[in-house]
Amino acid sequence: MTTDPIVVPPAPTDTGSSLRHRAFLVVVALQFALIIAMGAAGIALPAVQEGLDASDGEIQWFAALFQLGFALVLVLGGRLGDLFGTRRLLLIGFGLFVGATVLGAVAPNIAVVLLARLVQGIAGGIASPQLLAVIQRTFVGDTRTRAFAVFMTVAASAFMVGQLVSGALISSDVLGWGWRWAFLAFLPLGFVTWPLASRLLPPDPVRVGGRVDVVGSVVLAVASLLVLFPLIQGQSAGWPLWLLGLLVAALPALAAFVAVERRLVRRGAEPLVDPALFGLRSFRVGNVIGVVTGLLSFAVVVFVTLTIQYGFDRSALEAAALTAPIPFANMFGSLAAAPLLRTMGRTTIAVGAVLTAVAAVVVLVTLSFGSDVLEPFHLVPGLVLLGFALGISISATVAITLADVPEVSAGSASGVQSTVLQLASAVGIAVYGIVFFGVVGDVDTEASYLDGLGATMWLTAGLCVVQFVLYPLLPRHTAGRPHAIPVADPDNLIIPAFEPDAAGGHHGGR
Structure with missing residues (x-):
């Protein structure tokens, strides 16, 4: 059996307390540009x-195709960056994103717009792992932590x-x-940012050997579409x-995906998803919770x-202003998770x-005021x-899903976990569309849309109950000594570390 040569990436260069490294400035600019497009x-x-006379289903596709494309190539994009160079893949991914955006801007119909959204998602899934890899390669220690905090703040600001x-x-x-204008x-x-990136990003080290799991990616895409x-x-x-x-056919498609991945492992190749990771209880249960x-x-x-x-008959600008605080609230929730995890565990x-x-x-109580008052x-x-x-x-x-993953598998496990979250999104x-549009129906009134939103809140509360029921199935953890905070997912960057006890089990936490 032959194995691929191992390429060891260069050690990160710590730039001290300064984040003015040109590679980081380029990464921040690219992240800002990508997230602006997502928010828009x-x-x-x-x-x-209204502009393209699209159906409710087509609008759901508009929202979902970006997430789908992003998820399907996220792990593959990271692997391609390892094999062919972070800089090269970042420029390809970002260039493809710009091209897809041009396609969307000139699209004559909804079908072309949907194609543009899918390609945008694929391009984002290629570029995103490279952005994170540049930060990992450029900084160490506390400087890296500060870089990730800035990176996350930029993402929230750009979305707004x-x-x-x-x-x-x-x-x-x-x-x-x-x-x-979207x-x-x-x-x-x-x-502006693509030419700057092509000039300022440092060259990649020479990379040799390796393969990518194209078959697994295709089978997973088919299963997701089913x-x-x-x-x-x-x-x-x-x-x-x-x-x-x-819908039923998705089950054998998912089984085929598992079979493909297991066969690659037996052959000594690198699969898109290593089935062995699911032998870890924290990873297995954590991903189930991740789906919810x-x-x-x-x-x-x-x-x-x-x-x-639609319901309140307000403009796009008013809707943007009212929802603008949400990404910042999400960011502060991510920051709050770190001390909570250290003291409360699972x-x-x-x-x-x-x-x-x-x-x-709270939203349901607010909706109960009725359309005449609300x-x-x-x-x-x-x-x-x-x-x-x-x-x-x-x-x-x-954080908890990745807590027990061996360091040698950290990159693969993080990619799998991120893919699960994106596909579930x-x-x-x-x-949610089934519930929302099922309640709204053909009645185009403010009251019907408020009822539809209320139905989605009941669904949200129900999913929270499922989360609460599942969390005791996770292993207990004890907080480890804080050190450089690793990145687990592009959208959730502040992740504290946990350490299993010396006996291989877990203690502490709850």
Whole structure:
């Protein structure tokens, strides 16, 4: 049996207390540009639907395809960066993202827009691991921790800027381009940052050997589509048997994916997902909780945006302003997760679940005021609490899921965990859409949209109950001595470390 040569990456260069390293400045600029585009697209859902006469199902595809494309290539993108160079893959991914954005901006119909969103997601999944790899390679110790904190703050700020800028341009209908500003608002920054990155990013070390799991990636994509397509199209199509058949067919497709990965392991090759990781209880149960967390982590904001613009008949700019605090609340929730995990262990997941359920109840109580009294800004306190609680839930889930993974498998496990969250987010948009549009129906009134949003809050509370029931299945952990905080997921960067006890078990925590 032959093995691929091992390439050891260069040791990070600690730049002391300064974050003015040119590679980091480029990474921050690229991250800002990518996240602006994500925020801009999210606020444009009603404008896209009205401008292109899209169906409810097509709007769900618009929201879900980015998450799907991102998830399907995230692990593969990291592996390609290891094999062919971080700089090269970052420039390819970001260039592809700019190209897909141009395609979306000039699209003549919804089909081309959806293709652009899928390609955007794929490009983001290629670029994102490279951004993190540059930080890992450039800094060590406390400087790395500060770099990740800045990186996360930039992401939250960029999402808000993307929402507000896109919302203002769409609401004002500048030049009569309407929904196209969801794509156009990003392009000037994209056209500037790519040439800068090509000039300023340091060259990669020479890389040799290695393979990528293309077959596993394709099989996982097929299985994911077999789940998403029926869930999104089923309601509008009346749930015909052939759609239910596709949903059932996802099970053998997932089994085929597992078989492909196991065969690669037996051959000594590197799979997309190493099945051995699921032998760890924390990784196995943590990913199940991650699925539940992912289902509600992104979908809620999508349907809040639709309710504000359709139900309350408010502009895209007003919707952007009202939802702008959510990413910052999510960031502060992620920061709060670190001390909670050190003192409470796995119970932090329960704290996040309870707070998320409380936020859902706050929104439900607010909705009970009725359409005659309710104004959209009344929803903001509940939504901010929801964002904060989800920040705790996601970060805690990531940290505990990866707590027992051996260092040699850390990169692979982190990629798998991130992929699970992203795929679950795409499925969550479909599941929440079934509930939301099922309640709204054909009645286009403020009351019907408020009822639809209320139904999604009940679904959110139900998923929180599932999280609470599952968390005791995780092993107990004891907090280890704090050291450089590692990155586990591009969207959740502040992750404290845990150490198993010397006997191989776990103690402490709850």
